[in-house]
Amino acid sequence: MTQPTPPRPLHRDTLAVREAVARSQYGENSEALYLTSGYVQPSAEAAARRFAGDEEGYTYGRYGNPTVSSFEQRLAALEGTEAAIGTASGMSAILMMCLALLKAGDHIVCSRSMFGSTIRLIGTDLARFGVESTFVSQTDTAAWQAAMRSNTRLLFAETPTNPLTEVCDIQALADIAHNAGALLALDNCFATPALQRPVLFGADIIMHSGTKYLDGQGRVMAGALCASQALVTEKFLPLLKSGGMSLAPFNAWVVLKGLETLDLRMRAQSDQALALAQWLQDHPAVSRVYYPGLASHPQHVLAMAQQSGVGGAVLSFDVKAANPEQARARAFAVLDAMQVLSLSTNLGDTKTLAAHPASTSHGRLTEPQRQAAGIGQGLIRVAVGLEHIDDIKADLALGLDPLS
Numbered sequence: 001m002t003q004p005t006p007p008r009p010l011h012r013d014t015l016a017v018r019e020a021v022a023r024s025q026y027g028e029n030s031e032a033l034y035l036t037s038g039y040v041q042p043s044a045e046a047a048a049r050r051f052a053g054d055e056e057g058y059t060y061g062r063y064g065n066p067t068v069s070s071f072e073q074r075l076a077a078l079e080g081t082e083a084a085i086g087t088a089s090g091m092s093a094i095l096m097m098c099l100a101l102l103k104a105g106d107h108i109v110c111s112r113s114m115f116g117s118t119i120r121l122i123g124t125d126l127a128r129f130g131v132e133s134t135f136v137s138q139t140d141t142a143a144w145q146a147a148m149r150s151n152t153r154l155l156f157a158e159t160p161t162n163p164l165t166e167v168c169d170i171q172a173l174a175d176i177a178h179n180a181g182a183l184l185a186l187d188n189c190f191a192t193p194a195l196q197r198p199v200l201f202g203a204d205i206i207m208h209s210g211t212k213y214l215d216g217q218g219r220v221m222a223g224a225l226c227a228s229q230a231l232v233t234e235k236f237l238p239l240l241k242s243g244g245m246s247l248a249p250f251n252a253w254v255v256l257k258g259l260e261t262l263d264l265r266m267r268a269q270s271d272q273a274l275a276l277a278q279w280l281q282d283h284p285a286v287s288r289v290y291y292p293g294l295a296s297h298p299q300h301v302l303a304m305a306q307q308s309g310v311g312g313a314v315l316s317f318d319v320k321a322a323n324p325e326q327a328r329a330r331a332f333a334v335l336d337a338m339q340v341l342s343l344s345t346n347l348g349d350t351k352t353l354a355a356h357p358a359s360t361s362h363g364r365l366t367e368p369q370r371q372a373a374g375i376g377q378g379l380i381r382v383a384v385g386l387e388h389i390d391d392i393k394a395d396l397a398l399g400l401d402p403l404s
C-alpha cells in the first residue's frame with residue numbers, strides 16, 4: 001500500500017501504465033493476477049511479525065493481495081495522494097470511510113445532490129448508530145458554512161453530481177472543513193483523476209466507485225479511498241481487516257488495466273458528450289441541457305477550472321412538455337425508440353447508456369422531493385460512450401424528432 005519512489009518524476013500518462021508493475025519470476029509484461037485467499041509464510045517467526053504488523057508481507061486475502069496493492073498504488077499515483085485502499089464497491093468505500101472516521105455524536109455535512117445510496121447510507125443507516133448529518137445545497141458554499149457545528153468531523157461532496165451535473169467549489173469546501181478541524185472527502189467518480197484531482201484543491205480523501213470510469217467498460221464492481229499514508233494505515237486498513245470490504249483480486253486486476261486507458265477514454269468520451277450536448281441544445285424537442293462543458297451551465301467557469309477544461313462524459317436533458325404526465329410519456333418514448341444505445345441506469349461504460357432518473361435512480365423520492373432536487377419527469381440522463389457521435393445522435397433523434 002506504499003508508493004515506491006520512482007527513479008525520476010514520471011508524467012501521469014506514464015504512471016497510468018507503468019506504476020506498480022511488480023513482476024514475478026516469470027517476467028510477465030502485463031500485470032499478474034494473484035488469485036489466492038491465503039499466503040504461505042516463510043517461517044513461524046516471520047508469520048508472527050507479519051500479523052503483528054512489524055514486517056511487510058501478505059498473510060490473508062481479506063487483509064491484502066498483490067494485485068489489489070498494484071491497483072491501489074497506481075490509483076494513488078494518478079490522484080496524487082500518498083496511498084489508497086481498494087474496496088469491494090464504491091458504497092463499501094464510503095461505509096469504510098464513515099465507520100473509520102465517525103462515532104456516535106459526530107456530525108457530517110453532505111450535499112443534498114449526492115448519489116442516492118450515499119444519502120441513504122449517511123442519512124438513514126448511519127443515523128441509527130447516532131451519526132448526525134446535514135444535507136445542504138451542492139452549489140451554495142454559505143450553506144455548507146452555516147451547517148458546521150462543533151461536532152462536525154467530515155464534509156463529503158461529489159462534483160459534478162448525478163444527474164444534473166451540479167458543480168461545487170472544492171477549494172472553498174476544503175477551507176470550511178479545515179478551519180473547523182474537519183476533513184473534506186470528495187467522490188471523484190464522474191470526473192476521475194483524468195480530469196479532476198481534488199487534492200490540488202485541498203481535499204483530504206478521494207473516494208471512487210471503480211465500477212464506473214476506472215473500469216470504464218462495465219465489467220466489475222470496485223471502490224477505493226485515496227488519502228494520506230497515515231489515514232490509510234491507521235484508520236482505513238484496520239477497518240478493512242475487521243469489516244471485510246475487501247476488493248476481489250480479479251476485479252482489482254480489471255480496474256488496474258482500466259486505469260491505463262482512463263485518460264484517453266475520459267477525453268474522448270467528454271468530446272463526444274460536448275458534441276451531443278450542443279446538438280441537444282439546438283433540438284426543438286429539448287427544453288434544457290445540463291452539461292458543465294456548455295457555457296449555459298450555471299457553474300461552467302468553476303467546472304472548467306476544476307476539471308482541466310473538460311466537461312466529463314455525463315449529461316442530462318429535459319424534453320419539452322406541457323405537464324409532468326406528458327413529460328414522462330415523452331421521455332419514455334425517446335428511451336423506448338433507441339435501437340443502438342442501452343437503456344441502463346449504470347454509467348462509466350464505453351457503450352452509451354441512457355436512463356430516466358425520475359422513475360429509476362430517484363424513483364423512491366416523493367414528487368415534491370424530486371421537484372426540489374430538480375429532477376423532472378422529462379429528464380433523461382446520458383452517459384456518453386465511444387460509438388460514432390453521428391450514430392448516438394441518430395438514435396436519440398428516433399424518439400426526439402417526432403416530438404417536434
Ligand SMILES: *Cc1c(COP(=O)(O)O)cnc(C)c1O
Nearest residue numbers: 089090091115187189209211222
Ligand atoms: C455508482 C456510484 C457510487 C457507488 O458505487 P458502487 O460501485 O455502485 O457501489 C457512488 N458515487 C457515485 C457518484 C456513483 O456514480
